[in-house]
Amino acid sequence: MKQAKEIEKAYTELKATQSQLIQSEKMASLGELTAGIAHEIQNPLNFVNNFAEVNSELIAEMKEELSKGNFEEAKNIADNIDENEKKIIFHGKRADGIVKGMLQHSRSSSGVKEPTDINALADEYLRLAYHGLRAKDKAFNASMKTEFDESLGKVSVVPQDMGRVILNLITNAFYSVYEKKKQDLPGYEPMVTVSTKREGDKVLISVKDNGNGIPQKVLDKIFQPFFTTKPAGAGTGLGLSMSYDIVTKAHNGEIKVETKEVEGTEFIVVLPM
Helix, strand or coil: CHHHHHHHHHHHHHHHHHHHHHHHHHHHHHHHHHHHHHHHHHHHHHHHHHHHHHHHHHHHHHHHHHHCCCHHHHHHHHHHHHHHHHHHHHHHHHHHHHHHHHHHHHCCCCCCCEEECHHHHHHHHHHHHHHHHHHHCCCCCCEEEEECCCCCCCEEECHHHHHHHHHHHHHHHHHHHHHHHCCCCCCCCCEEEEEEEEECCEEEEEEEECCCCCCHHHHCCCCCCCCCCCCCCCCCCCHHHHHHHHHHHHCCCEEEEEEECCCEEEEEEEEEC
16 A cells, blocks of 8 residues: 555656756746847837837827818828738737737647647747847748648647647757758758648648758667757757657557768657548
C-alpha cells in the first residue's frame, strides 16, 4: 500500500514538473516573439494615430466650411472623415488580433479543436518570428517565401498548439540558415519557405530551409526532450519534442523530416482533415 502511494506521489510530481516545463518552453518562445509582436503592433498603431490626427484637422476644416455655408464642401470633408474612420477601425482590430494571438500563445491550451485558417496562422507566425529575430540581431536576414494552398479551407486543430508547432519549426529554420550565412559561403542566400497543401483527406504543412541540414547521427535524437544542437542558453531542447507530441498525440498526425547535409531541411506536418 505504501509503495503504491509513493508511486502515485512520484507520478503526480512528474506531471507537475512536465506542466512547468511546457509552460517554460511557451514563455521562452513568447520571449523570442516579443520583439516581433512589438514591431507588428507598431504598424497598425501608426496608422491609427496618423488617421486620427488627419481626422482632427478635417473636422476643423469642416466646421469652417459649415460656418461659411459651403455645405457641399463640408459634405466632401465628412466623406473623407468617414473613410479614415473605417481605416482606424480596421487597423485597431489588426492590433487587437495580434495581442489576442500573443495571449493565446502564452496561455495554457484549452485542448479544444476549432476550425482554423492554417494559412493565416502560418503567415502570422512567419512574420512574427522574422521580425523578432531581426530585432534581437540586426545582422540577421533571410528571404521568406510562402506557397499556400488557397483551397485548404479551415482545418480542425487546437490553434494555440498548432501555432506553437509552426512557430517552432520556423524559428529553427531561421536559426539554421543564419548559422550557414555566418560561414560566408560565396553566393549563399538564406531562404525559408512555408507551404501548405491538401492531399486527399490530409493537410500538409511544410517548413523548408536551405541551411546546413541535419547530420545523420543527430537525426534520430531531434525529437528527444532536452536534446539540442544549439549552444548553452540558446535553446531549451523541448521545442521539437513538444511539437512531436502535439502533432502525433493531440492531432493524430505525423511529422516527417527530409534533410540533406549542406543542402537544407524540410519538416512536414501531416494532419488528418
